[in-house]
Amino acid sequence: MSDNIDSLDMDLASGIAAFESKQFSRAAGLLAPLAEQGHAEARYRMAIMAQNGLGMLPNPALAYSYMKSAAEAGLGFAQHGLGFMYMEGECTDRNPAQAVIWLRKAADQGLVGSLTTLAMLYEEGRGVERDLDEARRLYRLAGFDEV
Template sequence: MSEDQPGLDMDLASGIAAFESKQFSRATGLLSPLAEQGSIEAQYRMAIMAQNGLGMLPSPLLAYKYMKNAAEAGLGLAQHGLAFMYMQGECVDQNPAKAVAWFKKAADQGLVGSLTTLAMMYEEGQGVEKDPEEAKRLYRLAGFEDR
């Protein structure tokens, strides 16, 4: 481990704190270099800011790049975010089948929002064959007993 690692950790912590307190310009300045160096947490937050034009001009390509990198690295929230991009056709061409695949990965990590969205997709037959039983199973897993 290099001697400058504590500085990088501090920048990440400061960048996340700035992001969470909605100081997006500051967050972009702190997180952008870390995202370029491969920090998954920085990439996820940069994706959100690039997607929504927070602290920077909206950049769909950058948002997609960072969200996909963080999702492929295994960050559940990024997997959910990438799935949503595919579901809505935001920052990338709409692709319900890819949305389902990424929602499944996020759901496997216990993200209730992903389970719920996946259940809805099975209920409506969006990106998958309509399957009311699978929808009910997923809703139950997400904590909805009465569906």
């Protein structure tokens, strides 16, 4: 059993390394089996590759499915990615209210990009009631001193 876990960890580490070094075809080959088994980190990276056609043909449905499952598993970057998909209408229908929900989950994990994007949505009143005080609070949390 531990040999199997070590092998999975090694495949994940190798897949992430291939992804980070932009060897997307190799990354897809290593990560696809792990994504199929439900591994959130693998699903997140497969979602990015499927969304952008990196190492595979673009596949918006697969990208959305993998991003959503990784987000539901609690992976902050996937929560941000899913929020962005909803915000921009990429790989799914545009849904600003859902974007806010997922960006808030990622922001709660301290992701600065999510805090900033959420602040912008509050500033513009997209997906939420316009609230400049909340926008300023979020911008400050993201590290902006003067807003």
